[in-house]
Amino acid sequence: MLERHDTDILILGSGGAGLFAALHAQKAAPDAKVTIAVKGLIGKCGCTRMVQGGYNVALGHGDSVERHFMDTIKGGKWLPDQDMAWKLCEQAVVRVRELENEVGCFFDRNPDGSVHQKAFAGQTYDRTVHKGDLTGIEIINRLMEQVLSRPVERLQEHRAIGLIPAKDGSGLSGVLFIDMRTGGFRFVRAKAVLMATGGGPTMYKYHTPSGDKTMDGLAMALRAGLPLRDMEMVQFHPTGLLAGDHTKMTGTVLEEGLRGAGGHLLNGAEQRFMYDYDERGERATRDIVSRAIYAEMRKSNASPKGGVYISMAHLGPEHVAQKFKGMVKRCADCGFDLAGGKVEVVPTAHYHMGGVVVDPDTRTALPGLYVAGEDAGGAHGSNRLGGNGVANSTVYGGVAGDVMGAEATGALRDPDETILDNEIERASHPFAKKPGNSHNLRTALQEAMWDDAGVIRTQSGLERGIASVHEIGAELMEMGVDDTTRAFNLTWHDWLNLRSLCDISGVIAEAALARENSRGAHYREDFPEEGDLDTSYYTLATQKDGTLNVGRAPVAFTIVKPGETVLPDGEPETMVAAE
Amino acid sequence: MSDDASLKVSVWRGAEAGSFETFDVPMQESQTVLDLVAWVQQNADPTLAYRYACRVGMCGSCAMMVNGVPRWTCRTHVSKVAKDGTVEIAPLRNLPVIKDLAVDMDPFFDKWTAAGGAFSPTKSRDDTVEPILPETPERREADAAIECINCAVCYAACDVVSVNPDYLGPAALNRAWSLVNDVKDGALDARLTAVSGAGGCHNCHSQQGCVAHCPNELNPTASIAGLKRATVRAALKGRI
Amino acid sequence: MIGVRLYMLQRLTALIMAPLVIGHIAVMIYAVQGGLSASEILGRTQGSLLWALFYGTFAVAVALHAAIGLRAIIHETFGLGGKSLAILTLGIFALLGGMGLHAVYAVTA
Amino acid sequence: MKPHRNHPLWYAFALHRASGLLLALFLPAHFWVLSYALTDAAALDGFLRWTDYTMVKIAEFGLVFLLAAHMFGGLRLMALEWLPWSPRQKTYAASAVALSFCLSTLFFLSAV
Numbered sequence A: 001m002l003e004r005h006d007t008d009i010l011i012l013g014s015g016g017a018g019l020f021a022a023l024h025a026q027k028a029a030p031d032a033k034v035t036i037a038v039k040g041l042i043g044k045c046g047c048t049r050m051v052q053g054g055y056n057v058a059l060g061h062g063d064s065v066e067r068h069f070m071d072t073i074k075g076g077k078w079l080p081d082q083d084m085a086w087k088l089c090e091q092a093v094v095r096v097r098e099l100e101n102e103v104g105c106f107f108d109r110n111p112d113g114s115v116h117q118k119a120f121a122g123q124t125y126d127r128t129v130h131k132g133d134l135t136g137i138e139i140i141n142r143l144m145e146q147v148l149s150r151p152v153e154r155l156q157e158h159r160a161i162g163l164i165p166a167k168d169g170s171g172l173s174g175v176l177f178i179d180m181r182t183g184g185f186r187f188v189r190a191k192a193v194l195m196a197t198g199g200g201p202t203m204y205k206y207h208t209p210s211g212d213k214t215m216d217g218l219a220m221a222l223r224a225g226l227p228l229r230d231m232e233m234v235q236f237h238p239t240g241l242l243a244g245d246h247t248k249m250t251g252t253v254l255e256e257g258l259r260g261a262g263g264h265l266l267n268g269a270e271q272r273f274m275y276d277y278d279e280r281g282e283r284a285t286r287d288i289v290s291r292a293i294y295a296e297m298r299k300s301n302a303s304p305k306g307g308v309y310i311s312m313a314h315l316g317p318e319h320v321a322q323k324f325k326g327m328v329k330r331c332a333d334c335g336f337d338l339a340g341g342k343v344e345v346v347p348t349a350h351y352h353m354g355g356v357v358v359d360p361d362t363r364t365a366l367p368g369l370y371v372a373g374e375d376a377g378g379a380h381g382s383n384r385l386g387g388n389g390v391a392n393s394t395v396y397g398g399v400a401g402d403v404m405g406a407e408a409t410g411a412l413r414d415p416d417e418t419i420l421d422n423e424i425e426r427a428s429h430p431f432a433k434k435p436g437n438s439h440n441l442r443t444a445l446q447e448a449m450w451d452d453a454g455v456i457r458t459q460s461g462l463e464r465g466i467a468s469v470h471e472i473g474a475e476l477m478e479m480g481v482d483d484t485t486r487a488f489n490l491t492w493h494d495w496l497n498l499r500s501l502c503d504i505s506g507v508i509a510e511a512a513l514a515r516e517n518s519r520g521a522h523y524r525e526d527f528p529e530e531g532d533l534d535t536s537y538y539t540l541a542t543q544k545d546g547t548l549n550v551g552r553a554p555v556a557f558t559i560v561k562p563g564e565t566v567l568p569d570g571e572p573e574t575m576v577a578a579e
Numbered sequence B: 001m002s003d004d005a006s007l008k009v010s011v012w013r014g015a016e017a018g019s020f021e022t023f024d025v026p027m028q029e030s031q032t033v034l035d036l037v038a039w040v041q042q043n044a045d046p047t048l049a050y051r052y053a054c055r056v057g058m059c060g061s062c063a064m065m066v067n068g069v070p071r072w073t074c075r076t077h078v079s080k081v082a083k084d085g086t087v088e089i090a091p092l093r094n095l096p097v098i099k100d101l102a103v104d105m106d107p108f109f110d111k112w113t114a115a116g117g118a119f120s121p122t123k124s125r126d127d128t129v130e131p132i133l134p135e136t137p138e139r140r141e142a143d144a145a146i147e148c149i150n151c152a153v154c155y156a157a158c159d160v161v162s163v164n165p166d167y168l169g170p171a172a173l174n175r176a177w178s179l180v181n182d183v184k185d186g187a188l189d190a191r192l193t194a195v196s197g198a199g200g201c202h203n204c205h206s207q208q209g210c211v212a213h214c215p216n217e218l219n220p221t222a223s224i225a226g227l228k229r230a231t232v233r234a235a236l237k238g239r240i
Numbered sequence C: 001m002i003g004v005r006l007y008m009l010q011r012l013t014a015l016i017m018a019p020l021v022i023g024h025i026a027v028m029i030y031a032v033q034g035g036l037s038a039s040e041i042l043g044r045t046q047g048s049l050l051w052a053l054f055y056g057t058f059a060v061a062v063a064l065h066a067a068i069g070l071r072a073i074i075h076e077t078f079g080l081g082g083k084s085l086a087i088l089t090l091g092i093f094a095l096l097g098g099m100g101l102h103a104v105y106a107v108t109a
Numbered sequence D: 001m002k003p004h005r006n007h008p009l010w011y012a013f014a015l016h017r018a019s020g021l022l023l024a025l026f027l028p029a030h031f032w033v034l035s036y037a038l039t040d041a042a043a044l045d046g047f048l049r050w051t052d053y054t055m056v057k058i059a060e061f062g063l064v065f066l067l068a069a070h071m072f073g074g075l076r077l078m079a080l081e082w083l084p085w086s087p088r089q090k091t092y093a094a095s096a097v098a099l100s101f102c103l104s105t106l107f108f109l110s111a112v
């Protein structure tokens, strides 16, 4: 039942990171065989495609890499790995030129023909490059075409389930997959493997990422013994659509621009409340608005479905319908009137800053394994600026391709067959149990994480959450999946998804417990202060022999120290006009 | 709508050969066709296969035939399609069925590539981004065709695709037209040759099912007409 | 199974035929008033170079046009392609063209 | 009728195809009849006499309609392909059919 396959460079995932890696790897090593394996169809899954806002890049005219870098560090509350953040800002400039000139993207222009850059909250320059509000579709479609038109081997609907180390301990041998269409196992050896499965905090009741993202990558890395950093850092987007538990629309993003344009948030009593929390009102940053909404919900000031309302009608329904055409149409398709009525919203888990510890060349502690994109930790610290996500995945995907092309030279490594067998055994586990409905367990996990490890956290809540996650995980191990057919058996994959989510949920909650202050996206009601900046630490989680250990490591201020700046003397603090 | 009400949902089971199976699915206030399918898989028949990713109309992986019409299911409200409390859901037309509601989209993307659907650069990352005036006629044409999510709804709606296996189809040709108007692209004649073969743009009969069903309101017919003009001009000048 | 050249030929012949068809229908409307006889018609057409050119052009154009049109229909309906389709297209063209010109000769010679 | 075809422009396509096909099938017969002029004028007269029958008149009406519908439909298609795009495609298709109907009715009325 196990098929074996060899390649030189293997890439997991086809988001911005995976596709860029494929292009760069092939350019760097034209003779190497490049394989891209993905849980869905190439280019049609993952979150890069869903990018609406845009891509942060310093293109001059008063903006600079230094300024972008300072915004990233301050936005991340001094937790980012500074070398990674610097490379992100510096290489974004090259990557955007590459996207335009080589990949064929077309970003919106100013009337004079130069690239248009718009404002994104929390930045001191309007630097977000975009294509309408569908930037991700433009980026991924163009990348996808480039990859599809090259001789890159495609393993579509192949789900990675295990990183298999070499027998001799010299590094990674390859990756074990389930060929989802047949249900069979396939082991692919490679000289270099990029993990770019995009994380995805979908263990929360409300979440934005695509359905295929369930933390598989981080769960595999954890089992392989790799250290994960900043795992407590889950970013919530303040306005996810709230349409009921039965629909997949719930949790999807209503764009930031609605608040920026003057939209009102109203509580259950249909009263504005944001000014009670921040002087900027609805225009406050994501984390503040999310917490304010959450606080209203806890005060039982919620709308009927348990959230708050966003209301645009006072801006003139026609104006709204024209300015936010896509959003209004999307709401209308689902039966809501965004332009003229009120739509229920709720904070929704959006992005996971935590991930595998890597160096700025995407290498990990396991030779042969590289990690890029949302799976990698470090670049954003405790908070990701809007527009830095896709910059991160495309920059580091490209870096990974270059580095793998140069380093995938030796011989293929033979796998540790015992671990290979164990991983197959692990994935086949549910077939030995009595079939049940794992969907109910997923709901339970999502409720537990939302309530106890969500927008606002406390020690007691987190402890309760951890207990629930363990309980749900244990129940899952007793729940089986019908074995009549393994081909395209989504229920099996639901089980595996939930297994990954349980594993990583535990880490998120443990890391949140370990951080006894509030930074960026992480807010502890019992430790509301941000703590001393000079002694900032990040959390580091590793699993050994099934035991999770969460420690702390000091942030190395390799480029700039708290209180200092890399901006030249006399540069203004911000170049964005106050609202 | 009361929670007790239910819909009769007929779902295609099997591959090319198969049959419809009917399920009673509880009706809810905000419910999409994709939600119906997911409900069946999660609550009634765990072996049902289908595909989705983004759930908001961006990835183009959830398209199916709903009551015989191709649609993106994640953004099709049930109330829009339910007839007398029934909905029939089948895999997308014109593509090989893998299982149940999931089709093999490779032929669709192979044709995207065959139509010259990939940009061909004239500059590199070392050059600055080209200033392009957004209001030129070329750019407007390119932009009008660009927001395609490659969902293959148009491909399923087109009868030429069904009867002419070589036909590149509306989406691929629409993409080619966008590139023909892209002043940055350097492979104009190669692309015009690619869309002039046995399955090229000249095989389109302007049925306009593609336009009628494209969920993003794109107009492949107009794009294909543009290609017909461009290829004729190139042929008259002896370039292709 | 239509490439750019066949496409051009089909559209060109269509454009040529459009005024001819309108002319033909007009002639018919005029001619059918009060019934027709062969001698009446032939009396007008025989020996007329103008009519010969008019219907000669039509016959050639329609043979090309219909052959290409039928080629598409045959390919799409019966899946015929390659050489056999090319031969069939030429055959239809020759048949229609031949019969058409013969008829034109018959009524105008 | 398959539901995905249920829109006016698909019907316009179907009409164009059916008319083209029928005309192409009718044409050889038409040419054949006309060639009698050379060999056997009496036979041609015989055929033309036929046209007095009402049934035949209706058939002729149909034929003229097909010819007109195909021609106007063809002009519509060429306009679609060669002129700047117009969003009024359905209107044009309907107009083409209406015009063809008028023309063939005119023919019919003058024939009876």
Ligand SMILES: Cc1cc2nc3c(=O)[nH]c(=O)nc-3n(C[C@H](O)[C@H](O)[C@H](O)COP(=O)(O)OP(=O)(O)OC[C@H]3O[C@@H](n4cnc5c(N)ncnc54)[C@H](O)[C@@H]3O)c2cc1C
Pocket (backbone or CB within 6 Å): A012, A013, A014, A015, A016, A017, A018, A037, A038, A039, A040, A043, A045, A046, A047, A048, A049, A050, A051, A052, A053, A054, A055, A056, A158, A159, A160, A161, A196, A197, A198, A199, A208, A209, A210, A212, A213, A214, A216, A217, A253, A350, A351, A372, A373, A374, A375, A386, A387, A388, A389, A390, A391, A393
């Ligand atoms: C709705 C939304 C809007 C956003 N808007 C913005 C924005 O405006 N600006 C911005 O900068 N960022 C934005 N982001 C964040 C941004 O999308 C992500 O940071 C970035 O795209 C991540 O890229 P990636 O390549 O790491 O992962 P992804 O693009 O998510 O790709 C992950 C890939 O891995 C595959 N995969 C997953 N598991 C497996 C497995 N087990 N085996 C094989 N393959 C697997 C997936 O199917 C997918 O192909 C947004 C995110 C969302 C959800």
Ligand code: HEM
Pocket (backbone or CB within 6 Å): B204, B205, B206, C010, C011, C014, C015, C017, C018, C021, C062, C065, C066, C068, C069, C070, C072, C073, D016, D017, D018, D019, D020, D021, D023, D024, D027, D067, D070, D071, D072, D073, D074, D075, D077, D078
């Ligand atoms: C009496 C003579 C004619 C005959 C026998 C004829 C026959 C045909 C046939 C068989 C087709 C193929 C139909 C299809 O592909 O669906 C066709 C297509 C076409 N015809 Fe005609 N035709 C005639 C006159 C005309 C005229 C006068 C015009 C226009 C002014 C015209 C315009 C077209 C066009 C544009 C097409 C292409 C349609 C497409 O590609 O979908 N035809 N014709």
Ligand code: SF4
Pocket (backbone or CB within 6 Å): B060, B147, B148, B149, B150, B151, B152, B153, B154, B155, B170, B171, B174, B213, B214, B215, B216, B217, B218, B220
């Ligand atoms: S043109 Fe429209 S229907 Fe066709 S693939 Fe693109 S988005 Fe889908």
Ligand code: F3S
Pocket (backbone or CB within 6 Å): B157, B158, B159, B160, B161, B169, B170, B203, B204, B205, B206, B207, B208, B209, B210, B211, B220, B221, B224
């Ligand atoms: S439906 Fe098909 S025939 Fe042409 S106009 Fe659209 S591609």
Ligand code: FES
Pocket (backbone or CB within 6 Å): B052, B053, B054, B055, B056, B057, B058, B059, B060, B061, B062, B063, B072, B073, B074, B075
């Ligand atoms: S799930 Fe992505 S378009 Fe429907």
